Amino acid sequence: MAIRIALIGTGAVGRGILEAITRKDLGIVLTGVADSRSGMIHSDGISPSDLLSRKRETGLCGDVSITADDVVRTAPYDVLVEVSPTDAATGEPATSYIRTALSRGCHVVTSNKGPVALHYHELKQEADKAGVSFRFEATVAGAIPILHTLLESLGGNEVQALYGVLNGTCNYILTRMAEEGLSYKQALDEARALGYAEADPTYDVKGIDAAIKLVILANTVLNQRITLEDIDITGIDLLTEEAIRLAEEQDATIRLIGEIIPGKNLYRLSPRIIPRHHPLVVHGSLNAIILRTDLAGDLVFSGKGAGSLETASAVLGDILSIRDRYAGGN
Amino acid sequence: MAIRIALIGTGAVGRGILEAITRKDLGIVLTGVADSRSGMIHSDGISPSDLLSRKRETGLCGDVSITADDVVRTAPYDVLVEVSPTDAATGEPATSYIRTALSRGCHVVTSNKGPVALHYHELKQEADKAGVSFRFEATVAGAIPILHTLLESLGGNEVQALYGVLNGTCNYILTRMAEEGLSYKQALDEARALGYAEADPTYDVKGIDAAIKLVILANTVLNQRITLEDIDITGIDLLTEEAIRLAEEQDATIRLIGEIIPGKNLYRLSPRIIPRHHPLVVHGSLNAIILRTDLAGDLVFSGKGAGSLETASAVLGDILSIRDRYAGGN
Known part of the structure; x- marks a missing residue:
């Protein structure tokens, strides 16, 4: 048909x-x-x-x-x-x-x-x-079909928490800062040169893009009614290479993590220190999402976050x- | 309604x-x-x-x-x-x-x-x-909604390859052998004691259960027409702790991996040496799947493989x- x-x-x-x-x-x-x-x-x-x-x-x-x-x-x-x-x-x-x-x-x-x-x-x-x-x-x-999965495949579940790496540009910058010891500015310049970051990267690095995605997730599949103002947003633009080095010394790293915990009305986007082999530590411009559900338990999804x-x-x-x-x- | x-x-x-x-x-x-x-x-x-x-x-x-x-x-x-x-x-x-x-x-x-x-x-x-x-x-x-995802959310994609850890019992045994240096027999006994393995574990450890899942994936969402006989199956029951120790010495480990490559008519289930931080190296009784697609690129899914x-x-x-x-x- x-x-x-x-x-x-x-x-x-x-x-x-x-x-x-x-x-x-x-x-x-x-x-x-x-x-x-x-x-x-x-x-x-x-x-x-x-x-x-x-x-x-x-x-x-x-x-x-x-x-x-x-x-x-x-x-x-x-x-x-x-x-x-x-x-x-x-x-x-x-x-x-x-x-x-x-x-x-x-x-x-x-x-x-x-x-x-x-x-x-x-x-x-x-x-x-x-x-x-x-x-x-x-x-x-x-490329991760997260909305469809939440709306249909996991229809019987209550989502207790969602954690996500939702902006490939920021993730690329953080990956390069950790892997190569680059400064924020150097990593951003590299991301620009490769086309991962816009000439004006504000929208990405200040966390607005990822926060808008949290609003969409919250309102469309998690039954919330929030706006961008409800999200506690910290970008990556003030992160120093020292902060990343300190995390790496503890076998951890830093990622820009979005969090929604519907039961607590918690909506937050901020750089977080997480163990280096945690499922949210994806590399380059990848995205990753963890869902914590009542029936299906924890589910992890990762894939390319952008691209035509x-x-x-x-x-x-x-x-x-x-x-x-x-x-x-x- | x-x-x-x-x-x-x-x-x-x-x-x-x-x-x-x-x-x-x-x-x-x-x-x-x-x-x-x-x-x-x-x-x-x-x-x-x-x-x-x-x-x-x-x-x-x-x-x-x-x-x-x-x-x-x-x-x-x-x-x-x-x-x-x-x-x-x-x-x-x-x-x-x-x-x-x-x-x-x-x-x-x-x-x-x-x-x-x-x-x-x-x-x-x-x-x-x-x-x-x-x-x-x-x-x-x-709990991973892989069939639904392939049938619906990724409907426009051609799946070029699928790799999966599809049997939680085997994965539990391999995890314990690697983490604790247990022998196959010790790890199997532990899995039995915890209810992850049946009294007769043949169906799991010989790879039959995972191979049946490959048949289902191939026939229902990858447009193939195969039976269990078309799958090249090697279980984990003959794996020695030495094999795992050797893999671990190279910062790798062993997992029972199912593979389907439709373009090559390749259907295989076998223990494979893979890097320790590869996305398919999930722990305990988890399952994981990587899809390689023409449009969405590589997608990774992981979650609990069993449980009521x-x-x-x-x-x-x-x-x-x-x-x-x-x-x-x-």
């Missing part, structure tokens, strides 16, 4: 999705696509490989007279796949696109954290009213779950 | 399920239950807490004139929850119960490996024909997935 999608955003993640649906027979038909300057709508389906070539050659995915808004409002799709460049602080333009799609009775999959961190309860209510899915696996922990293919994997998982569910799967 | 279940089997796993649905509001109504000597059918619902007390006091879950077969054939349920004591070699009586439930157009959740390892393709076909679900998360890796609550967690996850899917969830 095929499912029709409209794709908003043809950056690295969008291209990852297009490449995957070109290579694989996933039963996904593309009926609309838009980047920031052009769009295309075709009810019979748009060839993703032609689209990729066109984008590569002309820099445009379609016709300049068609906007992303046109595609969201009028293309004939079942699922809006919203991976546009979006300001995490305002959640726009993603949130507007999502509202429009939900008001049309369409499912929504997004990779943008802003709309989920800022407006989850409102958007979920809209989706419930319309009887459709609103999914966002890609917003937390990259990894994000595409999460988005595709959401699309295929919707397809299987609404096409009457098994 | 409530879902009606009939529970076949009130051993440790069955009791774990009953305790969970007593404690939590999961929207699960019990309309039938059976142990090996008695049964009960009640279309208005059976109180799981009364049932647990009755079982504790009388050793019976219901009326001796009602058999498990009666419950499977006639109780009014949506999902058969099949956790009866079953011979893994023949898959009975579980397979017969499952066939009956599917022929009635009911969903099936089982914790028994036999039916899945021996008859997956037949039973899946029956389920597809009836438009119902056949689920068995509890059969592999205990852990198994109950997996069974409940299956039941709730079915409920959400068929009740028109989101």
Whole structure:
């Protein structure tokens, strides 16, 4: 059973999705696509490989007279796949696109954290009213399907605590400081040179990115109602190489750990000293999560925290779950 | 939206399920239950807490004139929850119960490996024909929701390789041999004393249990069609403490690793020397799995491989997935 999608955003993640649906027979038909300057709508389906070539050659995915808004409002799709460049602080333009799609009775999959961190309860209510899915696996922990796991596979469990390494940039910096004795500044420069850190790394190193992921985890799968202000945040930007050296001398190291303990209303993100072979001590840009549950005990997950293919994997998982569910799967 | 279940089997796993649905509001109504000597059918619902007390006091879950077969054939349920004591070699009586439930157009959740390892393709076909679900998360890796993750969350991925520590008993023995310098025999005796190993440990230590789990993984989520004979199996029963000591001297250790590489038709279970801090080196009775995928990269999962609550967690996850899917969830 095929499912029709409209794709908003043809950056690295969008291209990852297009490449995957070109290579694989996933039963996904593309009926609309838009980047920031052009769009295309075709009810019979748009060839993703032609689209990729066109984008590569002309820099445009379609016709300049068609906007992303046109595609969201009028293309004939079942699922809006919203991976546009979006300001995490305002959640726009993603949130507007999502509202429009939900008001049309369409499912929504997004990779943008802003709309989920800022407006989850409102958007979920809209989706419930319309009887459709609103999914966002890609917003937390990259390739690790943690939201899906918590919502579905562990549905019978109470989560007593969640601990996570949720920002690959910070983890890369901390790994290099420990392994090579680099200063924070040296490790950050290296991360920038390798493309792991933005020119302005504030959002990552001050812990905002990881804290936003904690908000999403808390509100969407742990039944909380919190905002960024409820999280006690300490970044890694003031960490000295001495602090790391002292930890290493005790066979420990430092990682930026997010913690949610629902029963205590504890929401914290801070650099923590942990034993060097603890499951949360993943290396480089990896992410890791420990769940403490009442039935399943402790579960540990780790994997790549970012990357276009990894994000595409999460988005595709959401699309295929919707397809299987609404096409009457098994 | 409530879902009606009939529970076949009130051993440790069955009791774990009953305790969970007593404690939590999961929207699960019990309309039938059976142990090996008695049964009960009640279309208005059976109180799981009364049932647990009755079982504790009388050793019976219901009326001796009602058999498990009666419950499977006639109780009014949506999902058969099949956790009866079953011979893994023949898959009975579980397979017969499952066939009956599917022929009635009911969903099936089982914790028994036999039916899945021996008859997956037949039973899946029956389920597809009836438009119902056949689920068995509890059969592999205990509390780790690996089947669900592979089937749904990672649906867009090709799995290039799977490596796993899938038998908690063997892992416990290997851990103790390495940590305490115990001989195989001493470690096995300890595992027996703690209830991690059966009086006859053949099934575990010869690798049969882990190999059956590889068959299930291969056939159900990796699109293979294999049997136990296709797996190259070496157990741990001939491992010497010298082999482990030599590995440890190189900062490595030995674990019983299952491997599936679909592209090479490679299916192997054998003790392997691996670096001591490799993600598959989990301790005690834990299980661990590494997936190598084309989009999501490498993902690592670890958690408890056995235990009644852990198994109950997996069974409940299956039941709730079915409920959400068929009740028109989101």
